[in-house]
Amino acid sequence: MKPLRTIPLWPAVRHLLLIAGAVVLLAPFIWMISTASKPPEEVFSSELHLIPHHFALWDNLKIAFAKANLWRFLLNGVIVTVSIFVLQVLIALPAAYALAKLRFLGRDALFALILFGILIPPQATAIPVFLLLHKLDLLDSYAALVLPFTISVFGIFLMRQFFKSVPDDLVDAARMDGISEFGIVWRVMLPAAIPAVTAFGIFSVVAHWNDYFWPLIVLNSEQLRTPPLAVAHFRNNEAGTNYGPLMAAAMVIIAPLLIAFLLAQRRFIEGITLTGIK
């Protein structure tokens, strides 16, 4: 008699482990959606239930939008993350091109220093940068949110690695055709590096959209708040925290990221499959 083993053991264990991991990662999100859909009395009830008895998501959203200017905060988030990303690309691409394709004295030492820069946590430089912005009288402004992140060491590193894989012949052909060195960066390297730029964009936008630490330090004015600050502000607003609207607001600020990621992900995969240099 054969034992009843239609499902092989190892794949089953593997999937169980993966499912367990996914549950741990997804639980907060599911709880957020659940809480956002509950009326206050259900949120504070002692019994735990995931599906709300009374569906109150629209009410909670209405309260959230009425309580705070969420559109304004979302717009702030867009302005800050897009400015940071654009400036990062403007600086990282020429730097990466020089490090990958130009020969100059001390290039390797310079690159080693840049790699070293990755090791420095942003918190370590927070106070000097804060004092610098204070001296420049830039605190509590968009500039304070954007400027410290314009030079992305990680971006330079990532793009440099990608540019290394672009054939030298392509650069030489561009030189023969009369394209200047900056022209090569924007007309030849950037189009070839779209998948890498997209990947970097995902990292950069997610990191700065969700950044709580830096905006909390440099901002005072309410109208400049970025989305995470805005959500946090829901908490200590009144006597008791109203978790339903808070979670609804959190859902609202996560939505753009999710949509952007799904769109970029498709471009990203397309980009990878289309890299047909040579």
Added chain:
Amino acid sequence: MASIELSAIRKSFDGTEILRGVDLRIEDGEFISLVGPSGCGKSTLLRVIAGLEPQSAGEVRIDGVSADGIRPSARNLAMVFQSYALYPHLSAFDNIAVPLRMRRLSAIERLPLVGALLPSRRRKERCIRDDVARVADQLEIAHLIGRKPAQLSGGQRQRIAVGRAIVRQPVAFLFDEPLSNLDAKLRVHMRAELAQLHRRLNTTFVYVTHDQAEAMTMSSRIAVMIGGELVQVGTPTDIYDNPRDIRVAEFVGSPKINILPGQICDDGRIEALGVLLRLTSSAASGACRIGVRPERIDLGSGPFTGYVVHAENMGSEAFLHLAVDGSDARLVARIDDPRRLPPIATPVSFGFAMDAVRAFNAEGKRIEVDSEHIERVRERAIV
């Protein structure tokens, strides 16, 4: 059209010398091949001519004007790369149009969006479109013009790359092993096409290749480069028949020239594999090497004996590999009629005409031999 003069070009990378003083005059309108084994510096020399790599010493003159310090694009040369180096994000049309756009449009006209609105840009674009269409017709690629490089085969990409080079009518073309990424059949076909293109354009072609067959079939002159030096420059016939150096003799010709150990005796007579040849030389006595091309080996009669170790039947001809009796030398001989191919291990005798012999001294330099001496003795005896 232009002549290119190279004088005492040297180039070193990190202390290793790649080019050791190259002098070469490339005539206006000629098709010259730079040929040599890989790593001999031929591609570096081409890049020095193009201006992509500055030389460490020496001078490049294009049409008599020094090109030193002049940017690659300003030298008005066009280059076709081994990997074709097409811009992957641009269509074939745009790839060919790039050099024209860079030349004819101003920086403002080239700007995306803003530039497209300028009336002058639209006028110039029309002109560029006509020029690209003319080149596309010439190369028979008009139907491919809308495709991206990823959608083209190797041969088609090659044509687009050539189109990008010829569209701006440069003074000279530089080819860096352009056929080595193609399959064998297409390579032979493109060889004929490139030679035709040269005849039609009548412009200077500098062609770098490691394939001696490409150099032999296309060029008006061949420059053989070995170890960073030009060893010999001459017509294909001259290089094949009259190699000045054993390395040239060995590099050119397929299968390789047969090299036999030889000896110059004290009285000037030459010996190969212990057999005295009817040849004399005025060179110093000592060891030498005797080169004989496979097609000059006469099978069936002659002072040498050996046996067949391997046979290669090409269909139209065949090559016999022979082991020579009393020596570890191996020879290759050509047979015009493969139906007469002897089986393996057949003993054969062979010889070669005295005018087939190319002798080289111990340093590998060619030494002159003459067969007149014996002839003269015989004449005297008759008289």
